[in-house]
Each structure stands twice: as structure tokens, then as C-alpha cells.
Amino acid sequence: MSASILPHLPDFEQLSDRVWRVMGLNPSKYCLQGTNTYLVGLGHRKLLIDTGEGVADYLPLLKRSLATISPNAYISDILISHCHHDHLGGLDAIYRSDLNDPLSPIRVHKYPLALDSQDHQIHMDDFPKDIPLMDLQDRQLISVDSGGGDGCNMGRSTTLQVLHTPGHATDHCCFWLKEENTLFTADCVLGHGNVVFYDLVAYMKSLQVLEKMAPIRLYPGHGEMVVNGLHRIQLYLQQRQSKETQIIEIIRSHKPSHGGAWTAFDIADYIYGDDISLEMQHVIILGITLHLLKLQHDGRAQLLSTTDFDHDDHYSMWHKEWCYVGKCRL
Incomplete structure (x- = not known):
């Protein structure tokens, strides 16, 4: 889908009291308006979901975005949703910038891939060997704000739960924002159009996992925020089921x-x-x-x-x- 016919998304936008979207600045037919990266958290400490593909202007935009939120805002952790370059390509520049304090380095998290898997061989062989990765686990809880908070956010928490959702990629994960009943869906569900998947059995199971969460809102990896999250997930399921029925009818009749x-x-x-x-x-x-x-x-x-x-x-x-x-x- 051409980025030119899609709704305009500002380079930086606050989407809720806990979530800010920072565009990856890489619009294309497959990336839509570009990769969405997200800063998450109520206090000065922020968690970054995905890093874009490494466009040179992204790092200055990320720095300005943090400063706009708060002069004291900083990134403590980065969650990589999956191994595709448009989601992890910007990591190296961030890790080697002044956003990363060598005395308290940014922790980078990603769901592990088998070393002999096709996804690892295609997408991870060039991953910087000096950036340590912490393995994500399905249903793992990650606390961004543990109730301490800053100022008016005192006593309020921000908790993400990891949901392993393969289909688009073997290591693909979505992240459930518990306090909002919202989902960061990466490339499992998009803001516009449909997803390219590589294992439909796994992908359908992943959609069913997301459907059970009944999210009120989706923060996708590409495209605009989805206001009626559950409806969009159910629409994706219906589209796949409808296509399956159509194919069965063709080869039967x-x-x-x-x-x-x-x-x-x-x-x-x-x-x-x-x-x-x-x-x-x-x-x-x-x-x-x-x-x-x-x-x-x-x-x-x-x-x-x-x-x-x-x-x-x-x-x-x-x-x-x-x-x-x-x-x-x-």
C-alpha cells in the first residue's frame, strides 16, 4: 500500500498518558507511513519498543522526542518485537549514542531464535555481536513504573506482558499494556491493510491469542493507532477464514x-x-x-x-x- 494515500502521521505524537509514537522515518509500500516505535512509561524512565530500520534522522528525532516528554526522560530498556530489519535496524545507532549510559547501559530484549532457523540465518547473522540480548519469554511481565512514579504519577504502575505471536516471524512478540487494556501488535496486526505471514497455522493461533485479550486499542508496528482493537483482530481472523473457505470451494467444485x-x-x-x-x-x-x-x-x-x-x-x-x-x- 502506497504511503502517499495513507493518513498522515506526525513524526512524534502522544497517544495516551503512557505511550508516545516516534516514527521510524522509513515510509514505503510495505512499511506504510514507516515503522512505528514507541516510548512507554509514566515517569522519567522510558521503555522503547522497536528502533526503526536505522534511518539517519531517526536518532535525532528520538532524542528530541525524549526531551519533549521531559528533560529528564531516558531509555532504560529496548524491546525488539521481532528480527526484521525495519524493527531492529536502528538499535546499533542508539546503543552507541549518548542515550546509552555506559555506567548503566540500556538493556535490550528479544525473543530467542534457534541458531539454525531460517529467520536467524537471514535476519540475525549481521546483528552486532557486542550488544547483549536478554531473552524474552512468553507471558513474561515487564514493569516500567513499579508504583514509585514521578510527581503526579506517584503510585501509578505501567506493566507490559510479553505475548509470543509467531506467524509473521518465528520470534514475533506483541506486548500487552495491562493498565490500559491495549496491545502493541508490531506486525501481527497493522493500522492499515493486511499482514504478510509465513506460517498461517501459527499466525491464526497468534490472532486467537490476541482476540482473547479483548484489547480496546492497538498500537501497531505500521499504520495508525486502531481504536476498536478487538474488532480489527476479529476482522483479520474473518478474512483468513473467508479465504480458506473460498479456496476449499474452488478445489472441491x-x-x-x-x-x-x-x-x-x-x-x-x-x-x-x-x-x-x-x-x-x-x-x-x-x-x-x-x-x-x-x-x-x-x-x-x-x-x-x-x-x-x-x-x-x-x-x-x-x-x-x-x-x-x-x-x-x-
């Missing part, structure tokens, strides 16, 4: 134009025809492939070929033939 079995490429062509642009073709076919893999996981679709394939290379699946279980002829 129709034959592709060439008369053979269905491939992800055929299904995309049947649904969208000439409406698919070349630049979006791979995203759409990838989504259909992942739906087919989920249907296989659920026992409702089957590959006609018994040839092994690489589950990490979804593009190799574009022309694999599928059938609905109960109608296969191997």
Missing part, C-alpha cells in the same frame, strides 16, 4: 482451465485474473500457498506429488498440484 489439478498459481489466477499486478503476484500466491499448507496441516487438502519439498522455500510450491481430501486421485 471446479477444475482449472488446463483440466489438471489445482496449483497455488492456478487458484490465484482463478480468483484475481488480470487484477494481479506483477509486483504483488508473489505476495498473493505466497498467501494462497500458505493457506494450502494450513489445509494440509488440518487434513483437508493433499499434495498430489509425493516428492519432498522445502517447507522454508514457499516459492517452490507455486506449481505443486493439490486436491481436496476425499477427492484425490493419486
Whole structure:
């Protein structure tokens, strides 16, 4: 989605008494208006969620934002929602700046990845080796303000709970802001449009986890704040379920134009025809492939070929033939 047609988001904006959004200044088709980073906390101590992709102007903006909140505001901890560069690319500059006190260094937290995982090999091999990472754990509680507070915030707390929500990335986490009943959703739910996911089984389970939280508001990794948070999550679930139903109906009731079995490429062509642009073709076919893999996981679709394939290379699946279980002829 082009950033030029989206609502304008100011570079720095207070969203609640505990939350400020600082834009990553990297607008693009996939990052929308840019990566949203967030300063969280009532007192002088702030926790930063994500760091943008490392645009040069981001660090000066982050410093000005802190000074605007309070001359004494500082970052004690950084939470990285997941391993993608547009969320952790700015970390190195922050860590080597005067925002990081060598006598009390910023603590950096991220959910761990297996060293042999594809996500680690693609996204973490270049991670600065001299920046220590503290492992996040699912359901872990992180206290930003423990009730001490500053001035009028005395006695008020700010508590984040880690929710491991894979699907978009293996290490993806959302953060539940307990005192607000709100969610930092990173790339699990966006402010506009839909998410690119790489494991639909895991992604649907993650959405169901978020649905149970019933948030009143979402702070997404890209796009504007979502006021009716639960409704947006349920809409995402309904869209995936609707697409799954559509794919099942196609492979149960129709034959592709060439008369053979269905491939992800055929299904995309049947649904969208000439409406698919070349630049979006791979995203759409990838989504259909992942739906087919989920249907296989659920026992409702089957590959006609018994040839092994690489589950990490979804593009190799574009022309694999599928059938609905109960109608296969191997």
C-alpha cells in the first residue's frame, strides 16, 4: 500500500498518558507511513519498543522526542518485537549514542531464535555481536513504573506482558499494556491493510491469542493507532477464514482451465485474473500457498506429488498440484 494515500502521521505524537509514537522515518509500500516505535512509561524512565530500520534522522528525532516528554526522560530498556530489519535496524545507532549510559547501559530484549532457523540465518547473522540480548519469554511481565512514579504519577504502575505471536516471524512478540487494556501488535496486526505471514497455522493461533485479550486499542508496528482493537483482530481472523473457505470451494467444485489439478498459481489466477499486478503476484500466491499448507496441516487438502519439498522455500510450491481430501486421485 502506497504511503502517499495513507493518513498522515506526525513524526512524534502522544497517544495516551503512557505511550508516545516516534516514527521510524522509513515510509514505503510495505512499511506504510514507516515503522512505528514507541516510548512507554509514566515517569522519567522510558521503555522503547522497536528502533526503526536505522534511518539517519531517526536518532535525532528520538532524542528530541525524549526531551519533549521531559528533560529528564531516558531509555532504560529496548524491546525488539521481532528480527526484521525495519524493527531492529536502528538499535546499533542508539546503543552507541549518548542515550546509552555506559555506567548503566540500556538493556535490550528479544525473543530467542534457534541458531539454525531460517529467520536467524537471514535476519540475525549481521546483528552486532557486542550488544547483549536478554531473552524474552512468553507471558513474561515487564514493569516500567513499579508504583514509585514521578510527581503526579506517584503510585501509578505501567506493566507490559510479553505475548509470543509467531506467524509473521518465528520470534514475533506483541506486548500487552495491562493498565490500559491495549496491545502493541508490531506486525501481527497493522493500522492499515493486511499482514504478510509465513506460517498461517501459527499466525491464526497468534490472532486467537490476541482476540482473547479483548484489547480496546492497538498500537501497531505500521499504520495508525486502531481504536476498536478487538474488532480489527476479529476482522483479520474473518478474512483468513473467508479465504480458506473460498479456496476449499474452488478445489472441491471446479477444475482449472488446463483440466489438471489445482496449483497455488492456478487458484490465484482463478480468483484475481488480470487484477494481479506483477509486483504483488508473489505476495498473493505466497498467501494462497500458505493457506494450502494450513489445509494440509488440518487434513483437508493433499499434495498430489509425493516428492519432498522445502517447507522454508514457499516459492517452490507455486506449481505443486493439490486436491481436496476425499477427492484425490493419486
